[in-house]
Amino acid sequence: MTTFDRRQVLTAGAAAAGLSGLGTQTHARVPAGRDPFEYEFTLTDAEWRERLGDAYSVLREGKTERQRSSPIWDETRAGMYHCKGCDLPHYHSDLKVQLPKGWLFFVASEPNSQLMSIDSIAVMAERPTAHDARIEVHCRRCGSHIGHILLVGGEVLHCINGASLNFIEAQA
Numbered sequence: 001m002t003t004f005d006r007r008q009v010l011t012a013g014a015a016a017a018g019l020s021g022l023g024t025q026t027h028a029r030v031p032a033g034r035d036p037f038e039y040e041f042t043l044t045d046a047e048w049r050e051r052l053g054d055a056y057s058v059l060r061e062g063k064t065e066r067q068r069s070s071p072i073w074d075e076t077r078a079g080m081y082h083c084k085g086c087d088l089p090h091y092h093s094d095l096k097v098q099l100p101k102g103w104l105f106f107v108a109s110e111p112n113s114q115l116m117s118i119d120s121i122a123v124m125a126e127r128p129t130a131h132d133a134r135i136e137v138h139c140r141r142c143g144s145h146i147g148h149i150l151l152v153g154g155e156v157l158h159c160i161n162g163a164s165l166n167f168i169e170a171q172a
Helices: 004-011 015-022 045-059
Strands: 079-083 090-094 097-099 104-106 114-118 135-139 145-152 154-160 165-169
Touching: 045 145, 090 154, 154 165
Parallel strands: none
Antiparallel strands: 079 090, 079 165, 104 154, 114 135, 135 145, 145 154
């Protein structure tokens, strides 16, 4: 597990401050599964609503959960994080970064688990910067919205909604 010292967390300043603006009003540019890509795992909208319950707005509408609203945002046990939509493994706990921001942070995902898109009005800007644009993370198998890739303290990290994942503890 990676940790940051106080200086690194404070250095995250501007980029991390932008995270506080993420709330349930944040939406993906193209909601999950409504793009032309053909996904391996598909359900009707009614089936998604039944399967995901309260997590539907995050995974299928691209909203961002409230800080610290997920019971796994500060999970420290060894294990894997799987897509709540289709159970595809996305993150290993060894690549998790502990930050007191209220969301899950990872250095990298499992190979062949994700698709990326731009989620920002900055795509309209003439010269968007890393602070303007956010890269949206989707599950490769079902298209569900997982989170974003952001610059935090000079490091590129996956900032992930706990509502998008199920944690499976490693067997001893």
